[in-house]
Amino acid sequence: QSALTQPASVSGSPGQSITISCTGTSSDVGGYNYVSWYQQHPGKAPKLMIFEVTNRPSGVPDRFSGSKSGNTASLTISGLQAEDEADYYCSSYSRSSPVVFGGGTKLTVL
Amino acid sequence: QVQLQESGPGLVKPSQTLSLTCTVSGGSINTGGYYWSWIRQHPGKGLEWIGYMYYSGSTYYNPSLQSRVTISMDTSKNQFSLKVNSVTAADTAVYYCARYLSRYESSGSFDYWGQGTLVTVSS
Numbered sequence: 001q002s003a004l005t006q007p008a009s010v011s012g013s014p015g016q017s018i019t020i021s022c023t024g025t026s027s028d029v030g031g032y033n034y035v036s037w038y039q040q041h042p043g044k045a046p047k048l049m050i051f052e053v054t055n056r057p058s059g060v061p062d063r064f065s066g067s068k069s070g071n072t073a074s075l076t077i078s079g080l081q082a083e084d085e086a087d088y089y090c091s092s093y094s095r096s097s098p099v100v101f102g103g104g105t106k107l108t109v110l
Numbered sequence: 111q112v113q114l115q116e117s118g119p120g121l122v123k124p125s126q127t128l129s130l131t132c133t134v135s136g137g138s139i140n141t142g143g144y145y146w147s148w149i150r151q152h153p154g155k156g157l158e159w160i161g162y163m164y165y166s167g168s169t170y171y172n173p174s175l176q177s178r179v180t181i182s183m184d185t186s187k188n189q190f191s192l193k194v195n196s197v198t199a200a201d202t203a204v205y206y207c208a209r210y211l212s213r214y215e216s217s218g219s220f221d222y223w224g225q226g227t228l229v230t231v232s233s
Binding site (some may be wrong): 032034036038044046047048051052089091093097098099100102103104 | 225
């Protein structure tokens with residue numbers, strides 16, 4: 001069982017916006033602004049999409065944005081595109097372990 | 111551009127030791143601000159952090175794996191390595207090496223990843 005809880009799947013149509021949640025506790029997500037998000041296409045290595053809750057690495061489209069409220073962090077993808085179909089993982093610093101991951105969310109673009 | 115490449119046996123027998131090496135190019139592992147990391151992904155499952163090492167030699171491990179895992183570095187070869195002892199079928203996974211960028215204390219994210227290597231534990 002993963003330390004952080006994500007929905008197993010989300011879906012949306014091209015052009016729409018979707019949000020993926022990542023719920024933890026005050027010992028991880030809620031206690032630190034150190035949530036990251038990763039995108040993983042089948043058979044590929046994960047790719048960093050968001051770090052420190054809201055920051056985008058160079059080259060990541062501004063359609064991807066991150067936020068946090070309390071113990072829940074969120075990844076929002078606006079203007080959904082077919083290439084966004086992938087698995088998404090959140091991670092956070094935790095008092096019990098320097099790195100904890102969420103269980104992953106499969107995004108389907110309808 | 112930093113690149114990481116995993117290497118090692120793709121098949122390990124139960125009870126033996128899994129050994130992998132990650133070769134880093136485009137940057138030195140002997141540099142502050144980065145932790146050199148191992149992550150694994152069981153078939154069809156999510157990501158599991160194994161541990162990481164700082165250039166100073168400090169190591170940090172996932173508490174659930176700590177008793178069986180060792181991460182080490184060879185700065186002369188710009189490589190770092192993973193050993194997992196007493197493996198079972200439950201250790202069958204794709205193993206990734208990655209660079210963990212830490213800008214502040216307790217912060218960090220995996221900004222560069224290797225392509226991953228499948229290790230199967232079977233007799």
